[in-house]
Amino acid sequence: MNSLSPLLRAWRRRMLPPDLDDLGWAPLWSLLYLGFLFMTWDEPTREWLRVTLVSIAIFLPLYFRCYWLTGWRQLAHLAAIAGLAFALVPFNKCAHTYLIYAAIFLPFSGLPLRTSLLIIVGGLALYTGELALLGVSWKTTAIIVGVTLIVSVAVCAANTAHREKRLRQVELKLSHDEIRRLAALAERERIGRDLHDLLGHTLSLITLKSELAARLFDRDPLAARREIVDVERVARDALGQVRRAVAGIRAAGLAAELASAHLMLESGGVALDYEMPKETGLPPDIETIFALTIREAVTNIQRHARARRARVTLAVVAHEARLIVEDDGCGGAIAPGNGLTGMRERLRALDGDLVVVSERGHGTRIEARVALAIVDLSAAARLCGNDEAFKV
Numbered sequence: 001m002n003s004l005s006p007l008l009r010a011w012r013r014r015m016l017p018p019d020l021d022d023l024g025w026a027p028l029w030s031l032l033y034l035g036f037l038f039m040t041w042d043e044p045t046r047e048w049l050r051v052t053l054v055s056i057a058i059f060l061p062l063y064f065r066c067y068w069l070t071g072w073r074q075l076a077h078l079a080a081i082a083g084l085a086f087a088l089v090p091f092n093k094c095a096h097t098y099l100i101y102a103a104i105f106l107p108f109s110g111l112p113l114r115t116s117l118l119i120i121v122g123g124l125a126l127y128t129g130e131l132a133l134l135g136v137s138w139k140t141t142a143i144i145v146g147v148t149l150i151v152s153v154a155v156c157a158a159n160t161a162h163r164e165k166r167l168r169q170v171e172l173k174l175s176h177d178e179i180r181r182l183a184a185l186a187e188r189e190r191i192g193r194d195l196h197d198l199l200g201h202t203l204s205l206i207t208l209k210s211e212l213a214a215r216l217f218d219r220d221p222l223a224a225r226r227e228i229v230d231v232e233r234v235a236r237d238a239l240g241q242v243r244r245a246v247a248g249i250r251a252a253g254l255a256a257e258l259a260s261a262h263l264m265l266e267s268g269g270v271a272l273d274y275e276m277p278k279e280t281g282l283p284p285d286i287e288t289i290f291a292l293t294i295r296e297a298v299t300n301i302q303r304h305a306r307a308r309r310a311r312v313t314l315a316v317v318a319h320e321a322r323l324i325v326e327d328d329g330c331g332g333a334i335a336p337g338n339g340l341t342g343m344r345e346r347l348r349a350l351d352g353d354l355v356v357v358s359e360r361g362h363g364t365r366i367e368a369r370v371a372l373a374i375v376d377l378s379a380a381a382r383l384c385g386n387d388e389a390f391k392v
Helices: 004-015 018-023 026-038 048-066 071-088 097-109 113-133 138-219 221-250 254-267 284-305 338-349 374-384
Strands: 271-273 309-316 320-327 352-358 364-371
Touching: 026 048, 026 097, 048 071, 048 097, 071 097, 071 113, 097 113, 097 138, 113 138, 138 221, 138 254, 254 271, 254 284, 254 309, 284 309, 284 320, 284 338, 284 364, 338 352, 338 364
Parallel strands: 271 309
Antiparallel strands: 309 320, 320 364, 352 364
């Protein structure tokens, strides 16, 4: 079986487009409903089995091709699948199975639900007329048409909802990518302005003093020496400013990370509660650690928690900054993987710690704690309101 799994996956990749990976093996499991073609309750004719097998051989290429098509091309293939039902019904009274398969794909052709339902009703009306011409009893006709109508409407409505959900996810992903692109563009512009303001004046001053020292070198060596000492001092100050600027550039911002987290969770149907102040007042290294903690925690919520709501809270209490990420998901025992281990190691490098509490059925709570220096605490307290917690 292990040797067959790679072959099955390779075959699936060839038969179905990669953008339908979220469907898993559902397109293949759906083929099991072809078994209804062999559940005829009337006495079958001599040729019913051969004709039914021929119809399946025609159906399968049309079925898999529909997953690759959209618009009128897909509608043409659906008409061919529905046509199999009309062609097979003289030999097999369960031919309406093909009408249900056609109804499955109607929403993915781009038609609104109302139009799809009208097509289903119209097709069943024609099918009812053919059953009447074939002399099928009204009782049998009512059963066939009733079952087909109920199942077709159900699968059509379900797939319409699935299509709309996929469209919303695509729109959210595009919005997410656009926000990241605009954030990166704004960051590049900010870096350019900062470097221009930081280095423009300093390099101009170094150039002027260097030229002055060169002119004074022969006439007044002491004055030239003083100018060179000034150049060294200005260069050292500029180096310190550049290092501080680079540290700020490298720091991942909480606001940007929370915006990204909101889009990620929203695409999965999870509501995220947060409120972000304009300035956190935290040192860049702590802000970076907290931003990475949010990223890892939100990724785990999106992948494993099956939650409906999540909350992020930042607090400054008694010389300590605390970041809490909690959800109302399934909870349970958590095996520390690379993500949690990496977060804990980063926090310990700053004399911090990571606490994870997860109870089955009561969600998960991740709390990151980092001690603050007195100078850092005063800045953060002014923003948080005298050591009061604030929700992010």
